[in-house]
Amino acid sequence: MHTGLDDILSEAASGNLRAFERIYKINANFVYNIAFRITNNKELAEEITQDVFLKIYKNLKNFRFRASFKTWIYRITVNTAINTLKREAAKWGRRIHYEEYNSKHSAAEAVRERLNKEENEIIIKKLLSYINPEQRACVILKDIEGLTYKEISKTLKININTVRSRLKRARITMLKNIVNINDIL
Amino acid sequence: MRCQKIKRLIIDYVDGELNERLRRKINSHLKDCPSCRYIEQTLRSSIIEHFKESEMLKPPDIIWDKIKNNIAKEKEGKSLYRLINYWLECIKIGIKRPLLFPAITTATIVILVIILFLGRVSMTRNRLNSYIEYQMQFILRLSEDEKDSYFGIGETDFGTSIEEFLL
Numbered sequence: 001m002h003t004g005l006d007d008i009l010s011e012a013a014s015g016n017l018r019a020f021e022r023i024y025k026i027n028a029n030f031v032y033n034i035a036f037r038i039t040n041n042k043e044l045a046e047e048i049t050q051d052v053f054l055k056i057y058k059n060l061k062n063f064r065f066r067a068s069f070k071t072w073i074y075r076i077t078v079n080t081a082i083n084t085l086k087r088e089a090a091k092w093g094r095r096i097h098y099e100e101y102n103s104k105h106s107a108a109e110a111v112r113e114r115l116n117k118e119e120n121e122i123i124i125k126k127l128l129s130y131i132n133p134e135q136r137a138c139v140i141l142k143d144i145e146g147l148t149y150k151e152i153s154k155t156l157k158i159n160i161n162t163v164r165s166r167l168k169r170a171r172i173t174m175l176k177n178i179v180n181i182n183d184i185l
Numbered sequence: 186m187r188c189q190k191i192k193r194l195i196i197d198y199v200d201g202e203l204n205e206r207l208r209r210k211i212n213s214h215l216k217d218c219p220s221c222r223y224i225e226q227t228l229r230s231s232i233i234e235h236f237k238e239s240e241m242l243k244p245p246d247i248i249w250d251k252i253k254n255n256i257a258k259e260k261e262g263k264s265l266y267r268l269i270n271y272w273l274e275c276i277k278i279g280i281k282r283p284l285l286f287p288a289i290t291t292a293t294i295v296i297l298v299i300i301l302f303l304g305r306v307s308m309t310r311n312r313l314n315s316y317i318e319y320q321m322q323f324i325l326r327l328s329e330d331e332k333d334s335y336f337g338i339g340e341t342d343f344g345t346s347i348e349e350f351l352l
Contacts, residue, residue, distance in 0.1 A: 016258065024249055032244035049244050053252050102348050123235045142200065143236030149202050168196045
């Protein structure tokens, strides 16, 4: 870990709010993005981002500097996002469905369309709507954040084979929803 | 390598999680097998590529303000809790040492007056809290010094030359 970051972390751990603001600025984007991709809801993503940074602030003193700070934040973010989804589901007495975008096209049709950012966003939301939150977390950490299986397993504190099987099931589910071949894998 | 085995390994292959030997074997199979190549290309182009090109969203600025407010509230809560503890300690001392009771009662009244009047006008809550905390600590110190002598000259430093002169 970079020494500069260590210093900022130490200062923030001793209650320096300016140092903590720097930590926020460095990490807020990816925390918000992961939260949004898992929930597909901007209000929930904002709430999760807030919760994550309050948890970080409260627990910075207990953070062991030998561990990777980013791994720690990934773990807090994913767990907070999944727990928020479960809490929302319990509150409303049903499973929260990943909100589908009002696209009149099917995902398969959309894939064939010329891509731009907006269309890509629609496709991503479509794809993520086919899988469960745990699989979603693995896909986001692998394909968006670029983590390896080993890093994901360390981040989520799960077995590497669980990471492998979650990713495999997630990809097969997504693939089956966009390609008309049932026995593709 | 057979197609069935390729299908079992294809996810690890596109994720770059296979060793060099297996990767080469799959590479050469994909060159000759259009069916497996279709799966590999579909996986990449219809799923993985979309995520790789995903837009990085920015959280609204208001989130940091909310976090900052929450931290401030928490700090205030903690210092209020400390104040109440000090106050309770002072009351306990007042019960044990009746000689100090008038001093504690006076201090409590003074503090309440400050909270009610000055607090609203000129002092921020944090400054006020630290002032009250200081007063509470002073009373506690006074009770400790009382063990040796009531006014504790020599141990209780009043910090001004006129007081030193008078005492």
